[in-house]
Amino acid sequence: MPYTRDAACGYGKMEQHVNRGERFHMSGCGISLDISLWLSLENYQLTFVSGEGGVGVRVAIIYRLHPTKKNGLKAADFFKEFSGFVDSLATNSGHLLILDTEKLYSDIMQVICDPYNKTFTWEVKKKQMGRKQREAGKILIEEFGLPITVDDFCQQLNELQKKILPANTVLLPGAENLIRHLHKHKVPIAVASGSHIEDTELKFTKYKELFSLFHHSVCSSSDPDITQGKPAPDCFLVAAKRFPNSPDTEKVLVFEDAVNGVEGALAAGMQVVWVPDANIDKGSLAERATLVLDTLEDFQPELFGLPPYGDQN
Numbered sequence: 001m002p003y004t005r006d007a008a009c010g011y012g013k014m015e016q017h018v019n020r021g022e023r024f025h026m027s028g029c030g031i032s033l034d035i036s037l038w039l040s041l042e043n044y045q046l047t048f049v050s051g052e053g054g055v056g057v058r059v060a061i062i063y064r065l066h067p068t069k070k071n072g073l074k075a076a077d078f079f080k081e082f083s084g085f086v087d088s089l090a091t092n093s094g095h096l097l098i099l100d101t102e103k104l105y106s107d108i109m110q111v112i113c114d115p116y117n118k119t120f121t122w123e124v125k126k127k128q129m130g131r132k133q134r135e136a137g138k139i140l141i142e143e144f145g146l147p148i149t150v151d152d153f154c155q156q157l158n159e160l161q162k163k164i165l166p167a168n169t170v171l172l173p174g175a176e177n178l179i180r181h182l183h184k185h186k187v188p189i190a191v192a193s194g195s196h197i198e199d200t201e202l203k204f205t206k207y208k209e210l211f212s213l214f215h216h217s218v219c220s221s222s223d224p225d226i227t228q229g230k231p232a233p234d235c236f237l238v239a240a241k242r243f244p245n246s247p248d249t250e251k252v253l254v255f256e257d258a259v260n261g262v263e264g265a266l267a268a269g270m271q272v273v274w275v276p277d278a279n280i281d282k283g284s285l286a287e288r289a290t291l292v293l294d295t296l297e298d299f300q301p302e303l304f305g306l307p308p309y310g311d312q313n
């Protein structure tokens with residue numbers, strides 16, 4: 001698609017070319033798009049794409065410069081400037097696995113790594129996801145050789161989570177629909193998380209009513225009945241036991257994004273729908289999970305003997 005202006009706006013080039021209020025017009029392949037760019041905050045750019053000629057697109061793309069030594073930006077700048085802004089954009093709870101917190105965790109991990117000039121990676125993240133707080137801290141410290149203790153890690157993590165999670169957490173596509181559907185049809189549902197109960201509450205700050213639809217939540221980092229976090233099966237077994245009729249494990253269906261969580265659910269003898277991030281290498285786990293989906297929006301309840309969407313009864 002040709003631009004009517006020279007400046008191609010690949011992410012790398014955008015840094016050099018964008019000025020406040022600048023507009024691009026792209027056309028070709030029967031599609032015509034208007035892209036307006038402006039620096040809405042000191043270090044971030046907001047892009048609106050709107051379609052013309054029968055193309056119904058209205059997308060807001062938020063772009064932030066990648067923190068480098070050269071531009072002097074740190075991942076922490078993101079939080080300072082951005083949380084209120086994202087909050088105002090994320091008011092559409094209808095649209096927007098349940099909560100999209102993994103990007104926030106990655107930024108928090110990068111802030112903890114920043115003083116030691118280490119770059120947080122998906123390889124390390126994959127090992128941490130779903131784990132209890134202290135176990136996740138141990139992994140970060142060992143993988144990057146950080147000169148801090150697990151207690152230091154937990155203290156920093158808790159401070160950052162309090163600042164970041166309440167305003168910035170948004171629902172992932174398909175999550176709200178699924179929770180309301182199961183609740184409406186009286187299918188008992190619970191949260192089984194690696195987090196501390198306080199973090200789970202921080203994450204649901206904007207979605208208290210939705211959170212109330214869960215019968216209970218098991219939070220591995222603070223629950224006295226959980227000795228081992230994911231990938232151990234404990235949190236899933238305890239979550240199942242706490243339903244009034246304590247269902248047999250093979251009748252429980254788990255929704256997971258973390259590799260550790262899928263391993264835990266399988267070890268508990270449960271069925272598991274895995275919705276992995278695109279950055280996760282699925283490997284042989286994809287064959288062991290009951291079902292692998294790109295998004296919860298693709299979940300079809302009837303495949304598991306549940307009432308289909310749109311069923312009024």
Ligand SMILES: O=c1[nH]cc([C@@H]2O[C@H](COP(=O)(O)O)[C@@H](O)[C@H]2O)c(=O)[nH]1
Nearest residue numbers: 105128129130131132133136193194195
């Ligand atoms: O990038 C990360 N993702 C996830 C975790 C860990 O995973 C938990 C979330 O697990 P769950 O998805 O089961 O709630 C977090 O509390 C944290 O301990 C982490 O440390 N770093």
